[in-house]
């Protein structure tokens with residue numbers, strides 16, 4: 079059967095504290111991907127016609143991801159497939175999800191990058207995730223895609239390459255109605271003129287897209303290119319993404335047949351000063367040190383995941399009491415029969431008590447968190463009318479949260495234990511970052527680089543060295 | 550133990566001790582199991598029945614309770630209760646690990662909380678429900694430090710000012726450095742004797758006339774209220790049920806002030822003052838030595854120190870001195886009836902004992 083992209087999402091592990099942008103130190107490919115998929119969650123179900131039955135992972139995910147995604151999304155028997163972490167891996171995953179022979183229902187593609195810790199002269203902000211939901215309804219149809227390496231002085235000419243791409247994606251007569259998003263960091267001006275010669279269409283070297291630094295996660299470039307193309311396709315039907323990047327060229331074709339919902343942050347990041355932090359990319363180093371603190375045996379950890387990851391409680395069929403976390407018996411009448419699982423709301427939770435743990439007062443297993451981002455808040459929030467939960471606050475400056483504020487919960491890394499990361503829900507202030515919007519309209523791409531350059535100007539030499547928009 | 554045995558008014562042959570209860574958390578993991586064997590070896594009585602009692606910070610109170618039960622049941626005439634904790638001779642990282650082991654691991658600790666954090670949450674909630682509490686917290690620190698300065702066995706021998714306490718660096722907001730008990734080494738020992746044999750050793754015994762214990766959920770998220778410690782209320786209710794005096798007749802309290810907010814909660818949980826009024830009571834000076842209701846004349850956990858297993862035992866030791874008029878500079882004049890209150894962790898367990906100079 080055939081599926082189209084119905085919705086897409088993107089998240090960045092960055093939050094804003096006043097004028098300072100800080101990279102969340104407790105995110106990794108798994109939490110970022112869960113974040114991106116959670117934005118799509120309103121449009122799929124664990125069962126029924128809208129059930130999500132297959133998840134395509136594009137990138138380097140830990141071995142436990144297969145069961146972990148199933149658990150985090152609350153979808154039993156979710157089939158997981160892996161694809162390489164490149165633009166082509168993303169196009170391939172989208173094509174597989176669009177054209178495979180699986181039974182009816184939804185498929186999702188998610189990809190995340192957690193780039194190596196920032197080198198000299200480059201802030202650490204090359205992390206993020208993008209998710210795509212595909213279903214049988216009309217949306218953004220996935221046509222064909224291709225990839226080839228280039229060798230200087232050999233292979234097709236630039237003109238030949240353009241013709242090849244057009245033919246490969248099934249657009250043999252370039253003309254009205256074709257949109258092209260073209261990203262390159264090599265010979266941008268020459269490619270631009272070749273496009274204009276071969277295909278007198280709205281061929282565009284997206285300034286915003288190409289202005290992303292060359293080391294920006296390639297997958298996020300690809301995902302951003304797709305967003306840019308879809309935005310342009312509102313006035314025409316089919317289009318093409320082409321990339322020439324570090325000696326590789328790739329292309330993929332799409333056709334807009336129906337509305338697509340875009341969630342999360344797709345434009346460039348708001349201006350601000352980046353505060354470099356140690357990031358999730360320190361995964362191996364952190365795991366090497368065996369935590370002695372807060373030991374929770376692995377089986378016990380797994381047993382608690384429904385409450386710890388999905389905020390599930392148990393409703394007693396006899397006295398209607400809600401018990402959280404789930405315990406296999408009612409906390410009031412003690413009966414273990416007639417209990418029903420009930421997921422609790424994860425946003426709009428009221429803060430009932432909050433404290434700020436000063437640097438040095440944290441349990442030892444949270445030393446990496448403090449080293450990365452300083453002291454942190456811990457709060458108790460009401461989960462519905464009768465139960466409460468205790469959560470570490472993340473993506474916020476210490477002392478920012480007050481009693482009476484509203485928070486939402488997000489899956490994040492807690493700490494390493496016996497060679498693996500342990501994950502759980504943390505509280506994020508509702509107002510930071512701003513709630514994702516479901517509309518496509520952001521800022522025009524041509525506006526974006528100006529804001530970006532303006533924001534770069536005020537920064538230190540480290541970031542100013544970044545290449546300007548390729549034009 | 551040696552000093553306790555040597556201090557007996559008419560002397561005591563160590564051979565007369567019939568059983569030993571050792572209160573200790575086993576902080577740092579040094580000899581975590583079977584540690585009571587070391588205590589009886591040190592006593593020179595390796596054959597003596599002994600057991601380690603562990604209920605976190607309330608271990609001492611519970612060890613006393615078990616000793617009282619052993620004597621009250623008629624099974625024993627003379628029992629030794631020892632509380633001990635050695636906390637300063639371990640690495641900083643190990644200490645920070647062990648300081649939270651008695652809290653809820655699955656939710657509180659995994660959220661990054663230690664006990665300071667848990668009590669910080671309770672203090673924040675208390676302020677939200679009953680109004681600003683900073684001045685009262687500081688006054689608890691000021692009072693207990695002043696008392697500690699009068700106690701040669703106290704960890705801190707120096708007073709602090711209200712300003713120092715209020716402006717101290719934050720540990721777990723709203724709690725600052727002077728709101729938290731220190732990390733201390735310490736030991737205390739008690740001889741619990743049947744009334745029928747007590748007069749063989751002294752003319753002025755102190756009688757245990759009430760004993761109560763109570764528990765609650767380990768994590769405060771699961772408790773009925775975040776501004777009460779119901780385990781304390783339950784323990785006090787049991788202790789007073791058969792006691793020869795009531796709450797109004799208590800003249801002196803040793804309460805579990807591991808954090809300054811805990812002293813305020815204790816006064817309310819024990820029924821000494823209505824909900825939300827402990828701060829006012831404290832600021833009135835009533836809880837100072839010489840006040841209407843002296844609290845923690847030995848400096849409390851705040852100034853005397855909180856060597857975990859020793860704390861509950863040392864509270865009873867202070868009461869023993871006070872009721873016998875032997876407390877020196879910190880003596881509460883005319884004290885005849887006293888209460889000790891020992892809390893495990895953030896209130897998962899509590900033990901309350903009532904003492905009197907007379908048996909009835």
Ligand SMILES: [Zn+2]
Nearest residue numbers: 394397408411
């Ligand atoms: Zn029930």
